[in-house]
Amino acid sequence: xxxxxxxRIDDIVDRARQAxxxxxxxTGGEPLVQKRCIALLEALRQTGAIIQLETSGxxxxxxxPAHVRRILDIKTPGSGEVSRNRWSNLPMxxxxxxxxxxxxxxxxxEWSLACIREHRLAALNIPILFSPCxxxxxxxxxxxxxxxxxxxVRLQLQQHKSIWGARAVSV
Numbered sequence: 001x002x003x004x005x006x007x008r009i010d011d012i013v014d015r016a017r018q019a020x021x022x023x024x025x026x027t028g029g030e031p032l033v034q035k036r037c038i039a040l041l042e043a044l045r046q047t048g049a050i051i052q053l054e055t056s057g058x059x060x061x062x063x064x065p066a067h068v069r070r071i072l073d074i075k076t077p078g079s080g081e082v083s084r085n086r087w088s089n090l091p092m093x094x095x096x097x098x099x100x101x102x103x104x105x106x107x108x109x110e111w112s113l114a115c116i117r118e119h120r121l122a123a124l125n126i127p128i129l130f131s132p133c134x135x136x137x138x139x140x141x142x143x144x145x146x147x148x149x150x151x152x153v154r155l156q157l158q159q160h161k162s163i164w165g166a167r168a169v170s171v
Contacts, residue, residue, distance in 0.1 A: 004028075009036060009043050016047045027054035027071075032061075041068050054100075058084040061092055069096040077111055078104030078133070093124055100129040100156065104136045109145055122152040129156040 007015075016024050024044055031037045032055055044051050045067055053064055054071040058081075061070055072089055075081040079102065093099070099121060101112040112130065115121070121128055130153045132142045139157055146155060 009040050012040060013043050013046055016044060016049065021049060023050045023052065025052045025054060030056045030058065032059040032064075038063055038065070041065050056081075056084065057086055057089055059086065061089045069098070071098045071100055073100045073102065074112070074115065076101055076103060076108035078108040078136075087119070090119055090121070090124075093126055095126065098127045098129060099124075100131055101153075102131045102133050103142060104133045106145070108137075109142070113149070113151055116151065116153070128153045130154070131156040131158065134158055134161050 024047060026037070026041065026044070031053060034040075037053075041051060041053060042065055045065070050069065051067060052069045052071055054073065055061060055064075057072045057074055061072070064070055070093065072093065075085050101108070101115075103109050103112060109130070116128060128151075130142060130146065130151075132139045139155070143155055146153060
Protein backbone atom coordinates (compact mmCIF):
# COMPACT_ATOMS: atom_id res chain seq x y z
CA UNK A 1 0.00 0.00 0.00
CA UNK A 2 1.43 3.37 -1.01
CA UNK A 3 0.40 5.79 1.69
CA UNK A 4 2.62 8.74 1.08
CA UNK A 5 4.02 11.28 -1.28
CA UNK A 6 7.47 12.69 -1.90
CA UNK A 7 7.93 15.91 0.06
CA ARG A 8 10.78 18.27 0.85
CA ILE A 9 11.77 18.48 4.50
CA ASP A 10 10.80 22.17 4.64
CA ASP A 11 7.32 21.28 3.37
CA ILE A 12 6.94 18.56 6.01
CA VAL A 13 7.96 21.00 8.73
CA ASP A 14 5.51 23.61 7.39
CA ARG A 15 2.68 21.07 7.35
CA ALA A 16 3.54 19.94 10.88
CA ARG A 17 3.68 23.54 12.09
CA GLN A 18 0.27 24.27 10.53
CA ALA A 19 -1.27 21.21 12.19
CA UNK A 20 -0.36 22.70 15.59
CA UNK A 21 -0.09 19.31 17.27
CA UNK A 22 1.79 18.96 20.56
CA UNK A 23 3.47 15.72 19.43
CA UNK A 24 4.92 14.52 16.14
CA UNK A 25 5.62 10.80 15.64
CA UNK A 26 7.95 9.70 12.85
CA THR A 27 7.21 6.06 12.08
CA GLY A 28 6.22 3.69 9.32
CA GLY A 29 8.33 0.80 8.21
CA GLU A 30 11.76 1.74 9.47
CA PRO A 31 12.30 5.52 9.33
CA LEU A 32 16.05 5.24 9.94
CA VAL A 33 16.57 3.58 6.54
CA GLN A 34 15.45 6.83 4.89
CA LYS A 35 18.53 8.82 3.86
CA ARG A 36 17.20 12.12 5.24
CA CYS A 37 15.53 10.86 8.43
CA ILE A 38 18.07 12.46 10.77
CA ALA A 39 17.81 15.76 8.88
CA LEU A 40 14.01 15.58 9.16
CA LEU A 41 14.21 14.93 12.90
CA GLU A 42 16.54 17.91 13.30
CA ALA A 43 14.24 20.16 11.23
CA LEU A 44 11.08 19.12 13.10
CA ARG A 45 12.57 20.66 16.22
CA GLN A 46 11.51 24.04 14.78
CA THR A 47 7.85 23.13 15.35
CA GLY A 48 8.16 23.25 19.13
CA ALA A 49 6.34 19.91 19.36
CA ILE A 50 7.57 16.83 21.18
CA ILE A 51 9.27 14.68 18.53
CA GLN A 52 9.15 10.88 18.74
CA LEU A 53 10.79 8.31 16.51
CA GLU A 54 9.39 4.78 16.44
CA THR A 55 12.14 2.47 15.25
CA SER A 56 12.37 -1.28 14.79
CA GLY A 57 15.55 -1.36 16.83
CA UNK A 58 17.45 -3.10 14.02
CA UNK A 59 19.57 -0.01 13.29
CA UNK A 60 21.87 2.08 15.47
CA UNK A 61 19.93 4.80 17.33
CA UNK A 62 23.08 6.72 18.30
CA UNK A 63 22.74 9.26 15.43
CA UNK A 64 19.20 10.23 16.52
CA PRO A 65 19.26 13.82 17.85
CA ALA A 66 19.08 14.25 21.63
CA HIS A 67 15.76 16.15 21.48
CA VAL A 68 14.01 13.15 19.90
CA ARG A 69 12.29 10.61 22.11
CA ARG A 70 12.86 7.08 20.81
CA ILE A 71 10.34 4.24 20.88
CA LEU A 72 12.39 1.09 20.44
CA ASP A 73 10.37 -1.83 19.08
CA ILE A 74 11.90 -5.09 20.27
CA LYS A 75 10.99 -7.82 17.81
CA THR A 76 9.49 -10.95 19.34
CA PRO A 77 9.80 -14.50 17.92
CA GLY A 78 6.25 -14.29 16.55
CA SER A 79 7.32 -11.39 14.32
CA GLY A 80 9.81 -13.60 12.49
CA GLU A 81 12.38 -10.81 12.96
CA VAL A 82 13.82 -11.52 16.42
CA SER A 83 17.32 -11.95 14.94
CA ARG A 84 17.24 -8.28 13.84
CA ASN A 85 17.15 -6.91 17.40
CA ARG A 86 20.16 -4.69 18.01
CA TRP A 87 20.72 -5.21 21.72
CA SER A 88 23.48 -2.59 21.78
CA ASN A 89 20.73 0.06 21.49
CA LEU A 90 19.41 -0.70 24.99
CA PRO A 91 22.16 1.13 26.96
CA MET A 92 21.51 4.25 24.84
CA UNK A 93 17.91 4.59 26.03
CA UNK A 94 17.18 7.50 28.34
CA UNK A 95 14.36 9.34 30.08
CA UNK A 96 11.56 10.09 27.61
CA UNK A 97 12.23 6.98 25.53
CA UNK A 98 10.05 3.84 25.50
CA UNK A 99 10.39 0.16 24.71
CA UNK A 100 7.62 -1.65 22.84
CA UNK A 101 6.94 -5.34 22.38
CA UNK A 102 4.29 -6.30 19.78
CA UNK A 103 2.93 -9.67 20.87
CA UNK A 104 1.31 -12.34 18.70
CA UNK A 105 0.46 -14.81 21.50
CA UNK A 106 1.42 -16.40 24.80
CA UNK A 107 4.87 -17.51 23.58
CA UNK A 108 5.75 -13.90 22.69
CA UNK A 109 4.42 -12.76 26.06
CA GLU A 110 6.63 -15.24 27.96
CA TRP A 111 9.64 -14.42 25.75
CA SER A 112 9.14 -10.70 26.42
CA LEU A 113 8.96 -11.22 30.18
CA ALA A 114 12.23 -13.17 30.02
CA CYS A 115 13.76 -10.39 27.90
CA ILE A 116 12.78 -7.78 30.50
CA ARG A 117 14.48 -9.85 33.21
CA GLU A 118 17.57 -10.77 31.18
CA HIS A 119 18.28 -7.23 29.99
CA ARG A 120 17.12 -5.59 33.25
CA LEU A 121 14.80 -3.32 31.28
CA ALA A 122 12.74 -2.27 34.31
CA ALA A 123 15.91 -0.67 35.73
CA LEU A 124 15.95 1.77 32.81
CA ASN A 125 12.93 3.54 34.35
CA ILE A 126 11.25 4.09 31.01
CA PRO A 127 7.85 2.82 29.89
CA ILE A 128 7.76 -0.77 28.65
CA LEU A 129 4.74 -1.30 26.41
CA PHE A 130 3.05 -4.59 25.53
CA SER A 131 0.94 -4.25 22.42
CA PRO A 132 -1.23 -7.04 21.02
CA CYS A 133 -0.72 -7.54 17.27
CA UNK A 134 -3.91 -6.53 15.48
CA UNK A 135 -5.95 -9.59 14.57
CA UNK A 136 -3.51 -12.03 16.21
CA UNK A 137 -3.80 -11.52 19.97
CA UNK A 138 -7.01 -10.50 21.70
CA UNK A 139 -6.34 -7.39 23.83
CA UNK A 140 -8.58 -8.82 26.56
CA UNK A 141 -6.39 -11.94 26.75
CA UNK A 142 -3.19 -9.89 26.98
CA UNK A 143 -4.83 -7.71 29.65
CA UNK A 144 -5.63 -10.83 31.68
CA UNK A 145 -2.04 -12.06 31.54
CA UNK A 146 -0.73 -8.66 32.61
CA UNK A 147 -3.19 -8.48 35.51
CA UNK A 148 -2.26 -12.03 36.62
CA UNK A 149 1.52 -11.56 36.46
CA UNK A 150 1.85 -7.84 37.26
CA UNK A 151 4.98 -7.27 35.16
CA UNK A 152 6.49 -3.75 34.92
CA VAL A 153 4.64 -3.03 31.65
CA ARG A 154 1.77 -1.00 30.28
CA LEU A 155 -0.82 -2.20 27.81
CA GLN A 156 -0.73 -0.31 24.52
CA LEU A 157 -3.54 -0.66 22.03
CA GLN A 158 -3.51 0.50 18.42
CA GLN A 159 -6.40 2.87 19.01
CA HIS A 160 -6.31 4.30 15.50
CA LYS A 161 -7.17 0.84 14.15
CA SER A 162 -10.06 0.45 16.60
CA ILE A 163 -11.42 3.87 15.67
CA TRP A 164 -10.73 4.11 11.92
CA GLY A 165 -10.04 0.50 10.88
CA ALA A 166 -6.98 -1.63 10.26
CA ARG A 167 -5.89 0.25 7.14
CA ALA A 168 -6.05 3.73 8.70
CA VAL A 169 -3.20 6.07 7.82
CA SER A 170 -2.63 9.45 9.44
CA VAL A 171 -1.07 12.47 7.77
